[in-house]
Amino acid sequence: MIFIVETHLDQKYENKEVAWIDLSGQFLSQNQFLLFKKNQTNLRVFESIDSWTQYPFKKLMPVAFLFIDGLEQSQIELLESKAKIHFEKMAYVFISNDVNIKYLESLLNTFDVLGVITKSSTSDDRHDLLARFSEKLSKNQKQLQMISKFKEQNRQLEHLTIDLESLVKERTQDIQASKTLVEQKVSKVRQLISFIKNLSSVREVEDLVLLIRDEIYKVHPVGEPYLAFESGQFGPWILYFQRGKLAEIRTSQLWNTGVRLRINESEDQQFLANIFSRPFQRVISLPLQLHGISSKNVVLFIEHQLNKNQIDEFIEYMGERLQSLSLALDRSLLDVELKRASYLWESTFDSIDDPIAIFDQNESVIRSNQAFQNTLELIGSSKEFWINNLENSPIIECINSKKPQIVTIKMKDRIYTIHSYPIAFYDDEPVSSVVCHFVDVTNYKNLQSTMIQN
Incomplete structure (x- = not known):
């Protein structure tokens, strides 16, 4: 009696040899395996577990065990455990000369029996069973090919998904970076608009200097500003902060009247040191271009302890405000000039x-x-x-x-x-x-x- 048990082969064994391990010594006739040849299935027979385990390409092959009757369940489990060290899928062919009900029940309960060949079975019956076994194996191979194809497609899809996720992540980061950059620019514009609005309400030069100090203190750790201007017949003046209060000083000395930006130049440091009788180590000089007839040679001196990167940021920050600052200062100095002229005329008339x-x-x-x-x-x-x-x-x-x-x-x-x-x-x-x-x-x-x- 022969029991042929169906196997579901893994896709990695497709189009490879099938190992038949004959532990019975009664291998089926070679003619019976011609059916497998027709289905492009190659057979390799091993007479023992040892001969099979020594085969160099055994991991490329699914396994079919050929048993005789009389094997105990423990023996079957032992063989299975040895085979599972190398394979996950196996097939079994049992040959029995005696019908043992208990043994038959154990086989039926343990394995998926495809069919039974008895002594009374005709050659056509055997041929039909083997044909169905071969057909089943062929279908399994096709299924394995389909599964392999699907897995390959899934793998490609997974790669595409990963690539898409990476692209989305990259684009998201770019969008977030762009959003952050736009928000920073909007914030800068709002600060600039607020500064210009505050400038529009300033009429006195003293209030303008206070506004300059408050504006630069918001974002940069710098010292007090010194506003130096030459106004008409009154000569050079410097507005500065002394103990938190605004003060002014008239000087006979004139600073560098160049129109270029100056950073830590000794000439400016020496000028301020002579006026205020103390050393000035680091000074940024920002010339203001005024267009009115009231004043000329206006410079904003700022004492600082900034590094190179901070200086660049500060220059950019102040550069955005210099034009509006110059206009406001021009207007304020013109008001000062008009007030002084008005006071001069009033004094002149009162003296008559x-x-x-x-x-x-x-x-x-x-x-x-x-x-x-x-x-x-x-x-x-x-x-x-x-x-x-x-x-x-x-x-x-x-x-x-x-x-x-x-x-x-x-x-x-x-x-x-x-x-x-x-x-x-x-x-x-x-x-x-x-x-x-x-x-x-x-x-x-x-x-x-x-x-x-x-």
């Missing part, structure tokens, strides 16, 4: 003993000197004076005629000659205001009257 005043079209005083203020104490308001003392107001006459007017009036015990001059920005425009110069001619008139009487 004769009353001087500027009147608008409604005969109201726009500006006047101190002498005129003293005169008003005598005459009251200007409108009342013109109405009570003159038939025609020289202000109105001057506006209508666009020509100077001269009138003489008496106020209390004093006599004044009033010279009125029209003010118009353009010849074809109406007069907007009138300047009146009050000349005290009391002594002259008294002398003239005395001479006439004599």
Whole structure:
């Protein structure tokens, strides 16, 4: 009796030899294995486990064990354990001359029996069973080929997936880096916009220096700024911080007036050391280009302890702000110049003993000197004076005629000659205001009257 047990061969054995280990010594006839030849299956017979284990290419071959009846279960397990050292898949062929029910049951329970050949089986039966075994083996081989193909496709798909994951990761990193870069740029633009807005509300140079200090302290560990500027007839000035408070100093010395950026140059260090009587080791000098007529030769000195990379970052940071800073400083210095000029004119007018005043079209005083203020104490308001003392107001006459007017009036015990001059920005425009110069001619008139009487 022969039991042929189906095997599921692993894909690594496809199109290889099949090892038949004949432990019975009663190998099947060679004609019976011609069926395997037809299915492109090569057979190699081994008479013992040892001869098989010594075969150099045994790991390339699936195994079929050929047993005789009478083997105990422990013997079968022993053979299986030896075979599994080298293989995961095996096939078994059992030959039995005696039908032992228990032995048959153990075989049926242990193995997947494909069919049984008995002594009474005809050659056709045997041929049919072996044909089915061969066909099954052929199908297994095809399945193995399919499985191998699928595994190869899965492997390729896995590689593609890994490559895709790597690409996605790389693109994600690039996107994240780009996003971070964009966020940094947006943050820089917002800071710059905020700085420009703050500059737009600054009118005083002192407030501008405070804003500069607060701005550079936000991101860079630098020292106090020193703003040096040459303003009109007032000469060189330096605004700086002393014990946290803004101070100013006038100097007769002039700094390097070059327009290029200077880093740690000895000339700038020596200039500041001479002014403040202390050493300056490292100084960044930022010339500011002003376009107004109020100031020139403006430099922002910044004491620092930055390294090379930090200096580059600081220069880039300040470079983005220099243009708006120059415009704001130009405007602030122009305001300073105008205020100083206005103060100079007021001081000049106040030093004149004769009353001087500027009147608008409604005969109201726009500006006047101190002498005129003293005169008003005598005459009251200007409108009342013109109405009570003159038939025609020289202000109105001057506006209508666009020509100077001269009138003489008496106020209390004093006599004044009033010279009125029209003010118009353009010849074809109406007069907007009138300047009146009050000349005290009391002594002259008294002398003239005395001479006439004599």
